[in-house]
Amino acid sequence: MPENRFYTAFDFATLDPRPQHEGEYRNAFQIDRDRIIHSSAFRRLQNKTQVFLSGEYDFYRTRLTHSIEVAQIGRSICAWLTQQSEVLGDDCFIDADLVESTCLSHDLGHPPFGHAGERTLHRLMEPYGGFEGNAQTLRILTQTLFSEGRNGMNPTRALLDGVLKYKTLFAEKPANKTNHYLYNDQERWLDFTMGGQAFPIEITPGKARNGFKSIECQIMDWADDTAYSLNDIADGIHAGFVNVQRLERWAEEQTLSEDDKADVAFLCKAMRENRVEGRLNRLIGECIRATTLVPAANFLSQSARRHQFVLEIDPVQRRRADLHKKIALDLVFLSPQLQQLDHKADFILTRLFEVLRDRYIESVQPKGLHLMPAAIEKEIQTGADASIRARLVCDWIANMTDHFAFRTYRRLFDADFGSITDFV
Secondary structure (H helix, E strand, O other), X not given: OOOOOOOOXXXXXXXXXXXXXOOOOOOHHHHHHHHHHOOHHHXXXXXXXXXXXXOOOOOOOEHHHHHHHHHHHHHHHHHHHHHHOOOOEOOEOOOHHHHHHHHXXXXXXXXXXXXXXXXXXXXXXXXXXXXXXXXXXXXXXHHHOEOOOOEOXXXXXXXXXXXXXXXXXXXXXXXXXXXXXXXXXXXXXXHHHOOOOOOOOOOOOOHHHXXXXXXXXXXXXXXXXXXXXXXXXXXXXXXXXXXXXXXXXXXHOOOOOHHHHHHHHHHHHHHHOOOHHHHHHHHHHHHHHOEEEEEOOOOOOOOOHHHOEEEEXXXXXXXXXXXXXXXXXXXXXXXXXXXXXXXXXXXXXXXXXXXXXXXXXXXXXXXXXXXXXXXXXXXXXXXXOHHHHHHHHHHHHHHOOHHHHHHHHHHHHOOOOOOHHHHO
């Protein structure tokens, strides 16, 4: 295969030198992908909530199956752009392995119980530097992916840039924004990702800075939008939250355009004919073909071709995705059943955090009940301040699967739970 001129040494660079193995058959992007796939953080996604609690039914999507679907869509977008764009070709193309790595890792930092869990941990960690799923993904990749010695995978600059949807630090975020930031101590990796170049004054913290994305990040973002705007609807239909009667009643209460009404009618027809999966899968192909590469210029354009393009999305598909997300929000996520589960998730994570905060964060107690693994306890004991200790506690909670969080809660608070068989 000819050398890919789209990337240079700048893109393949890592913050720390990588050992060179004799006979290595993979490039740096393929090594990144393989390390992600074979990590425990990736495997844990199989038991983390996407829409419905993992394990509730075996055919609903989890964070793992969602990430795999996003990766497939991302790779397909790369192939489509190479075929369609005049500036890409056999020796100059967006690397599908890099995009796959970005897609597979984009949800690594999500805690148990989906977005409800993320909101709860953000609230609880606000005094200690916050919690944000994208920032936690960066922390996993750079600091904790391989827990032995708390080492990250030393990812390439291009992968870091692909994962970094948000580039505003916690200390910089606008006061009225509750999420979409990086942790303050991640400035080192942000600075490396940007090649040491400061953001121009017009790219201000918040929306402008968070909107500054490499082409691989833009592809991942649209692949993610495509997957959950269609697949959340499919899962909602299979679970009975969305049916013809509810959807038609919902549509009557909205102010919809003629195009929106036609899309609602399309969904209703698919449900009546029991052809939901096939019809929605066809729309995935339309979302892939809705992408176009448009030249752009910014302060990193001279350093990386990854910042020389914007991914333009056909407005028809963008509108349809927004409509599907609105349907899923109103009929699924805001349903009493899921709101009750969100309340339960908030209650469980709050109780867990409060117990661990009293034991490990606010005061360093060399002796006491051993509520966390010994290796983490030892590291917490050396934490210089409450924020460092809180981050270590938060790491442990955020790594939990849904079921492990339930079991840990029951061991601590359920008087009827805790026989010797419960610990196997």
